[in-house]
Amino acid sequence: MSRIFIQPPDHNSFDTFLSYAKEHGYNLEIASFAYSSVLDSNWQEILRDHQRKLRGFTGTISLHGAFMELIIHSRDKRIREVAKDRIFQNLEIAKALNTKYVVFHGNFNPLIRHDGYKKNWIRQNAIFWSEVLDKYPITVVLENLWEPMPEIFKELLDGVNSSRLKICFDVGHANIFSEVSLEEWFAVLGEDIVYMHVNDNKGDFDNELALGEGNIDWRKFSDLIEKYGIAPEIVFEVGTLEKTMQSLKYFQKQNIYPFNVPARNTSALRKHASR
Numbered sequence: 001m002s003r004i005f006i007q008p009p010d011h012n013s014f015d016t017f018l019s020y021a022k023e024h025g026y027n028l029e030i031a032s033f034a035y036s037s038v039l040d041s042n043w044q045e046i047l048r049d050h051q052r053k054l055r056g057f058t059g060t061i062s063l064h065g066a067f068m069e070l071i072i073h074s075r076d077k078r079i080r081e082v083a084k085d086r087i088f089q090n091l092e093i094a095k096a097l098n099t100k101y102v103v104f105h106g107n108f109n110p111l112i113r114h115d116g117y118k119k120n121w122i123r124q125n126a127i128f129w130s131e132v133l134d135k136y137p138i139t140v141v142l143e144n145l146w147e148p149m150p151e152i153f154k155e156l157l158d159g160v161n162s163s164r165l166k167i168c169f170d171v172g173h174a175n176i177f178s179e180v181s182l183e184e185w186f187a188v189l190g191e192d193i194v195y196m197h198v199n200d201n202k203g204d205f206d207n208e209l210a211l212g213e214g215n216i217d218w219r220k221f222s223d224l225i226e227k228y229g230i231a232p233e234i235v236f237e238v239g240t241l242e243k244t245m246q247s248l249k250y251f252q253k254q255n256i257y258p259f260n261v262p263a264r265n266t267s268a269l270r271k272h273a274s275r
Helices: 011-024 043-053 077-096 117-134 151-160 171-177 182-192 218-227 242-252 263-275
Strands: 003-008 028-030 061-064 101-105 138-142 165-170 193-198 233-236
Touching: 003 242, 011 028, 011 043, 011 242, 028 077, 043 077, 061 077, 077 101, 077 117, 117 138, 117 151, 138 193, 138 218, 151 165, 151 182, 165 182, 171 182, 171 193, 182 193, 182 218, 218 263, 233 242
Parallel strands: 003 028, 003 233, 028 061, 061 101, 101 138, 138 165, 165 193, 193 233
Antiparallel strands: none
């Protein structure tokens, strides 16, 4: 089964990416409902359109949830309520699309160094995501953004202790914001990393370059996946279909995970990427 997901960045690019995913046997991460401009307008119409077009699609579907300023750990109750309402809106959409995963950002602010902030983040997130998992039979994957190190996610996951709360490790975000090595993220989180976003940058801006155009060591990335014995889903989150195809070919040429699979599966993966 393919570990590769491609991501149309918005509903306007959905048709093109869906066609490519069908042709090559890839999976799809839908980002159409990650934006308040959509969620406050014609999202029901877009949802019906997606449902119709996905009929017969045999790949796995995931959803990137809303992420901008959603502070579920805010000390202001009204702000927490708005953030939670938006997330539940996404979860209903994920349910309607029969998705396996839904991605949400952790939104931990490392500039707030008071220990009480960290404790509150863990407590509020543990309460909320436990409630979510009780209501929805879906796997929530929390994505690192500004988080400087993996331990905060580890404490949260250990506290919730659910096989359906896992990590979406964003390699590009870690290259900009992490204070520790790439290996430490793997060492601390290990098998909890079930899902990954891959794109490149030069350690300064989150500009989602095609793979190989920044300074991320993708050979190290691939070696660490093998070293820690994990098999995460890989989402090519680079924006355009052209950059997606370019990135797939780069991983293929460099024999980067998931293209470094056993020989019996390699030919199929290479066939997909070369088209």
